[in-house]
Amino acid sequence: MSTIATWPARAENWLDDRGKGAWIAALVLAFIVFWPAGLALLAYMIWSKRLFSNGAGCARTRAAHETSVARSHGFRSSGNSAFDAYKAQMLERLEREQEEFEAFLKRLRESRDKAEFDQYMAERDRKAGGAASSEDDTERPAPGEY
Structure with missing residues (x-):
């Protein structure tokens, strides 16, 4: 250069x-x-x-x-190696617990979503079943009307 x-x-x-x-x-x-x-x-x-x-x-x-x-x-050194080791260990444990908690929340959301979906499908089937039976009653001619 x-x-x-x-x-x-x-x-x-x-x-x-x-x-x-x-x-x-x-x-x-x-x-x-x-x-x-x-x-x-x-x-x-x-x-x-x-x-x-x-x-x-x-x-x-x-x-x-x-x-x-x-x-x-994850942190600055305090100058005390024993405290820094404890702090590092505690931070690792907290990170692990946070990951486990987030996984728990994800499973909880998935199970809630599944329950809501199952409830929706059951209501839909009930409405479809009720509507089909009422349609069947209205579309059939009365006996002797042939």
Whole structure:
């Protein structure tokens, strides 16, 4: 890769190493030198969340790493290994119980749906049977009417 293509990344790393003040100074300088460049830098700083973050890129990278580790383990480390082990065990048990409960609810819904369907079919058969018998009575001629 050419040096022309890498200078924005190098400048970004250089500013990240110096912190938020360097980014603000670069923003002010960009507005003084060429205002459209200042607007572009401001848009980039807002888009990359550099303007409102507590630290620059290093802090953001560290926070993203901690978040991904916390998500993969389900929690952040408290520093007490015995408590962390207990917490991990409890979370696994709760997840297992939640899955079992959701399976129970699914079976319950299926049985309720089946009961409702069976009731509907029974009512339908009763109505169809009653309607058929009443139709049979009305369509038959009375004895001696042939």
